Amino acid sequence: MRRERLKVVAGEEVGPYTLVRIERGGLDPGAPGQFFMLEAPGRLLPRPMSLCLAPRGELAFLIDPIGPGTRALCAMEPGDHLQVLGPLGNGFRLELDRPLLVGGGIGVAPLPHLSEALKQPPAVLGFRSEWHAQAAELVPNAQTCVEPTLVTQLIPEGMDVLACGPEPMLEAVRAVAPDAQLAWEAPMACGYGACYGCAVEIDGELKRLCVEGPVLCAA
Amino acid sequence: MLLNASGCLDALTAPDVARALDAFVTKTVTPLPRDGNTPVRIAETDVGMLNSIGLANPGIDRFVTRNLPRLGELGVPIWVSVGGFETDDYAEICSRLDDHAEVSAIELNVSCPNVEAPAESAAQIVAAARLATRKPLWAKLSPAVPDIAEVARAAQAAGADGLSLVNTIRGLKLDARTLRPVLGPGQGGLSGPALRPIALAAVATCYRATQLPIVGMGGVQNGLDALELIAAGARHVALGTILFADPDAPARVRAELHTAGAERGWRAYEDAYAVAHEEALSVGTTLDDRSSL
Ligand SMILES: Cc1cc2nc3c(=O)[nH]c(=O)nc-3n(C[C@H](O)[C@H](O)[C@H](O)COP(=O)(O)OP(=O)(O)OC[C@H]3O[C@@H](n4cnc5c(N)ncnc54)[C@H](O)[C@@H]3O)c2cc1C
Ligand code: FES
Numbered sequence: 001m002r003r004e005r006l007k008v009v010a011g012e013e014v015g016p017y018t019l020v021r022i023e024r025g026g027l028d029p030g031a032p033g034q035f036f037m038l039e040a041p042g043r044l045l046p047r048p049m050s051l052c053l054a055p056r057g058e059l060a061f062l063i064d065p066i067g068p069g070t071r072a073l074c075a076m077e078p079g080d081h082l083q084v085l086g087p088l089g090n091g092f093r094l095e096l097d098r099p100l101l102v103g104g105g106i107g108v109a110p111l112p113h114l115s116e117a118l119k120q121p122p123a124v125l126g127f128r129s130e131w132h133a134q135a136a137e138l139v140p141n142a143q144t145c146v147e148p149t150l151v152t153q154l155i156p157e158g159m160d161v162l163a164c165g166p167e168p169m170l171e172a173v174r175a176v177a178p179d180a181q182l183a184w185e186a187p188m189a190c191g192y193g194a195c196y197g198c199a200v201e202i203d204g205e206l207k208r209l210c211v212e213g214p215v216l217c218a219a
Numbered sequence: 220m221l222l223n224a225s226g227c228l229d230a231l232t233a234p235d236v237a238r239a240l241d242a243f244v245t246k247t248v249t250p251l252p253r254d255g256n257t258p259v260r261i262a263e264t265d266v267g268m269l270n271s272i273g274l275a276n277p278g279i280d281r282f283v284t285r286n287l288p289r290l291g292e293l294g295v296p297i298w299v300s301v302g303g304f305e306t307d308d309y310a311e312i313c314s315r316l317d318d319h320a321e322v323s324a325i326e327l328n329v330s331c332p333n334v335e336a337p338a339e340s341a342a343q344i345v346a347a348a349r350l351a352t353r354k355p356l357w358a359k360l361s362p363a364v365p366d367i368a369e370v371a372r373a374a375q376a377a378g379a380d381g382l383s384l385v386n387t388i389r390g391l392k393l394d395a396r397t398l399r400p401v402l403g404p405g406q407g408g409l410s411g412p413a414l415r416p417i418a419l420a421a422v423a424t425c426y427r428a429t430q431l432p433i434v435g436m437g438g439v440q441n442g443l444d445a446l447e448l449i450a451a452g453a454r455h456v457a458l459g460t461i462l463f464a465d466p467d468a469p470a471r472v473r474a475e476l477h478t479a480g481a482e483r484g485w486r487a488y489e490d491a492y493a494v495a496h497e498e499a500l501s502v503g504t505t506l507d508d509r510s511s512l
Binding site: 001003039043044045046069083085184187188189190192193194195196197198199200205206211 | 226227228229232233236246255256258259260261262263266267270272275343370396411412460462463465467
């Protein structure tokens with residue numbers, strides 16, 4: 001865990017999302033599924049973001065502007081600076097026979113980095129609209145669907161599923177693929193185990209998602 | 220000394236952050252294990268944050284057998300924050316901690332805004348704890364009382380060795396779309412910069428009322444904020460919400476504290492202790508005159 005003040009290289013629009021590219025500095029990009037805490041300009045608390053891509057010398061985050069923090073992050077200009085802490089948490093387990101990436105909405109964020117690490121396995125992605133579905137460009141080998149079709153309808157049997165998306169989607173994935181590795185979300189103030197704000201029920205106990213997760217095994 | 224505010228750091232998960240402090244204060248320990256409140260448990264507000272963690276902790280048995288030995292190995296003095304629902308709870312935990320050499324001091328959390336407790340008076344709790352332990356006792360008070368000086372004096376009379384000021388105060392955040400509470404339990408404890416003027420006032424008031432040593436806390440973001448608490452009458456300063464945003468805050472605030480003190484003409488920042496209570500600098504005296512004294 002390391003914190004550095006890093007320079008924004010670019011912000012690129014991808015449908016409704018922004019791919020924020022930041023100089024890597026001395027930070028390690030970590031394993032796919034791990035996340036970073038990004039200073040949100042003008043806000044008290046940083047915001048958790050999965051690493052989307054790790055181009056040479058950079059860290060890239062795909063951000064959905066849904067609130068004050070994410071809007072401030074998407075509005076950053078090249079040359080702006082921000083504090084970045086990470087990598088944090090536990091990522092995906094990668095020793096798998098037949099990996100299949102499953103993503104919904106902004107849940108595609110960690111999949112490009114994961115796809116690279118797994119040598120571009122097949123992926124199925126679900127989006128709310130064609131506009132949102134532009135994010136599918138970032139994931140190689142992806143089959144895309146738009147509501148009312150749901151990604152869970154596209155999951156073949158016998159695959160090792162790695163999924164990220166909204167909670168209802170993860171619950172549905174778990175129902176068809178009980179052994180899936182799922183990347184969950186919870187509101188996080190610190191990202192490193194200090195605030196206990198991210199507690200979720202894991203194995204019948206409340207545990208900190210930033211320490212035990214965000215990737216958990218469904219079973 | 221620079222400490223953390225209870226509940227704002229887990230030394231076992233982030234040992235390096237704890238080692239950057241002069242003492243580590245644990246999350247509040249209660250007699251029985253507690254899962255804490257239902258999520259959502261944190262929310263950012265305009266100039267602070269709300270939490271409704273609800274004293275999640277392993278309970279005193281597991282704390283003593285599992286956590287304390289590992290905390291003792293960190294090489295940082297350990298203060299244990301103690302909570303409960305009645306006076307006997309505090310006394311029982313204090314007596315359990317009494318012969319553990321790892322424990323340097325006990326902070327009595329008599330003011331958590333996240334538990335519905337029968338409001339035993341702070342003084343009763345301090346008195347019961349005093350009989351149960353020889354460890355230094357710090358009473359952590361809430362600023363949300365009509366007269367904090369009275370509470371502080373009563374805690375002192377009951378045997379408190381020091382005061383921790385302040386705990387969070389209750390706040391509410393509504394979801395802008397649904398107009399329903401954001402936090403699972405509804406309300407939560409407000410911390411962060413919004414609390415800073417309240418903390419300064421409480422420290423200044425209790426300094427005048429008791430002259431007890433005080434750990435000042437509430438919204439400290441930088442060295443100057445810490446220096447102001449010292450000037451108001453705090454011997455020590457604790458970092459709270461800032462640790463969430465910046466795990467490097469201990470070293471940074473310490474460095475800024477030295478600089479902020481030096482810029483104001485203090486050889487050591489500790490020399491600024493309680494200066495807020497001295498007569499104001501006479502008209503025409505500048506900072507430079509002061510520095511050359
Ligand atoms: C491990 C992790 C990785 C993440 N990765 C990404 C990513 O790569 N890209 C991305 O765009 N977002 C990601 N998120 C979500 C992102 O952190 C939140 O959208 C952001 O914190 C919201 O901040 P805000 O100030 O914009 O909105 P806020 O005003 O804080 O929130 C707006 C709304 O979203 C809700 N909300 C806030 N945070 C969360 C959360 N974590 N889970 C569910 N609801 C929440 C609030 O209750 C509120 O209704 C991730 C979250 C986690 C925990
Ligand atoms: S985000 Fe603070 S403990 Fe997990």
